[in-house]
Amino acid sequence: xxxxxxxxxxxxxxxxxxxxxxxxxxxxxxxxxxxxxxxxxxxxxxxxxxxxxxxxxxxxxxxxxxxxxxxxxxxxxxxxxxxxxxxxxxxxxxxxxxxxxxxxxxxxxxxxxxxxxxxxxxxxxxxxxxxxxxxxxxxxxxxxxxxxxxxxxxxxxxxxxxxxxxxxxxxxxxxxxxxxxxxxxxxxxxxxxxxxxxxxxxxxxxxxxxxxxxxxxxxxxxxxxxxxxxxxxxxxxxxxxxxxxxxxxxxxxxxxxxxxxxxxxxxxxxxxxxxxxxxxxxxxxxxxxxxxxxxxxxxxxxxxxxxxxxxxxxxxxxxxxxxxxxxxxxxxxxxxxxx
Numbered sequence: 216x217x218x219x220x221x222x223x224x225x226x227x228x229x230x231x232x233x234x235x236x237x238x239x240x241x242x243x244x245x246x247x248x249x250x251x252x253x254x255x256x257x258x259x260x261x262x263x264x265x266x267x268x269x270x271x272x273x274x275x276x277x278x279x280x281x282x283x284x285x286x287x288x289x290x291x292x293x294x295x296x297x298x299x300x301x302x303x304x305x306x307x308x309x310x311x312x313x314x315x316x317x318x319x320x321x322x323x324x325x326x327x328x329x330x331x332x333x334x335x336x337x338x339x340x341x342x343x344x345x346x347x348x349x350x351x352x353x354x355x356x357x358x359x360x361x362x363x364x365x366x367x368x369x370x371x372x373x374x375x376x377x378x379x380x381x382x383x384x385x386x387x388x389x390x391x392x393x394x395x396x397x398x399x400x401x402x403x404x405x406x407x408x409x410x411x412x413x414x415x416x417x418x419x420x421x422x423x424x425x426x427x428x429x430x431x432x433x434x435x436x437x438x439x440x441x442x443x444x445x446x447x448x449x450x451x452x453x454x455x456x457x458x459x460x461x462x463x464x465x466x467x468x469x470x471x472x473x474x475x476x477x478x479x480x481x482x483x484x485x486x487x488x489x490x491x492x493x494x495x496x497x498x499x500x501x502x503x504x505x506x507x508x509x510x511x512x513x514x515x516x517x518x519x520x521x522x523x524x525x526x527x528x529x530x531x532x533x534x535x536x537x538x539x540x541x542x543x544x545x546x547x548x549x550x551x552x553x554x
Contacts, residue, residue, distance in 0.1 A: 277343040388545060
């Protein structure tokens, strides 16, 4: 026989509505009563009906997640962490991968998430028109990229401060020819490369180092792009003695290019990345660590909190901690090398 919520309520000596609130993690139930109801439900083998819960609450128990590049490490890590939080709370994920301009335009024109999700986690930066479209859904919105924006809870880091840590570390080691591998903002409206580049320029200026445009190259936030960019920097008339890569994946590409040119790291060229990718420790890469998975989990928790407490205070912008991790890819320049 199928065990109903009424059976659980009768066995626990409470009302069916109390059982519903307890098993869905909603407020208004003491920890003692919640534990008792959970134990009774487990003993009886009760499984909540998704359709019944949806009818009772008006929810779909589904969260829409919008990503620009589902196959890239940063977005995959954020998505995985967020999905774990959603799943533990009884929610499914409806994923939309908007990697091309055509797909993105079609999504924001038709808004297929309407009436299909209870909230949206956006891992891309919407422009003003796209932001308005998402707000028109009337559901909680959160993001892990970009700056604070109306209607969204944004979880992120201080990109400028992180880049400053990286470049200042190279300056303090004595480097004067410091290159940078970055990614362009492009049609995805990324603010990250802009903020990190400005930090690079500011640190150089503060140190009295003239900016040389020949020491900047676009690495497209990929390993292959980082390799191409490093090769371009090495072809400069006065190549760099140190390089700041705006992501660890581009830094990994830079390391591959340096190895192919038979240059030693850090003896010939120092390299510092950004992210603390799971392979960075294996490669001994000096980098700026950011809690990538932590940002995804926190954004998911903020959305669930808004769903459970719709009248509660909404977090506008949550800034996560960053730190410089010193490993084996940075050192002072060699005395006889180019300065």
